[in-house]
Amino acid sequence: MKEKNKRIPFFEIKGVVIPGRGIGKKIGMPTANIKIADEDKLPEPGVYISRIFLKGETLYGVTHIGRRPTFDESQEISFETHILNFDKNIYGCKIQIQLFSKIRKPQKFEEPSELLEQIRKDCLVAQKYWNL
Numbered sequence: 729m730k731e732k733n734k735r736i737p738f739f740e741i742k743g744v745v746i747p748g749r750g751i752g753k754k755i756g757m758p759t760a761n762i763k764i765a766d767e768d769k770l771p772e773p774g775v776y777i778s779r780i781f782l783k784g785e786t787l788y789g790v791t792h793i794g795r796r797p798t799f800d801e802s803q804e805i806s807f808e809t810h811i812l813n814f815d816k817n818i819y820g821c822k823i824q825i826q827l828f829s830k831i832r833k834p835q836k837f838e839e840p841s842e843l844l845e846q847i848r849k850d851c852l853v854a855q856k857y858w859n860l
Contacts, residue, residue, distance in 0.1 A: 737826035739771050745818045755844045759808035775831045777854045781824040787811050788858045790850045794834040
């Protein structure tokens with residue numbers, strides 16, 4: 729546990745969890761969506777290993793920053809985190825997310841099932857990183 733606490737994030741954001749489009753929940757990987765104020769300050773688009781502070785708990789997950797090419801052609805940037813082993817309604821809750829290591833670049837999938845499989849792989853990478 730001490731080793732987890734010694735890791736230093738390269739990026740951190742605080743915000744309030746807002747409703748997204750519900751796509752993550754539909755495919756079995758719910759995400760906490762964060763409203764971002766200044767996109768210029770975000771790291772480059774990608775999927776990152778993350779640590780989450782929520783309601784006094786320390787949690788772990790994977791965070792996607794960027795567009796959602798699998799589902800639309802919008803240029804809107806999203807910041808969404810799947811919290812490992814967590815499925816509670818946290819809309820309106822204050823959240824702090826720290827990023828540690830980039831897993832991969834964003835990519836477009838032909839089917840939602842392909843995206844789900846990749847997110848599962850991303851979660852395994854995060855679990856290994858955090859020794860979960």
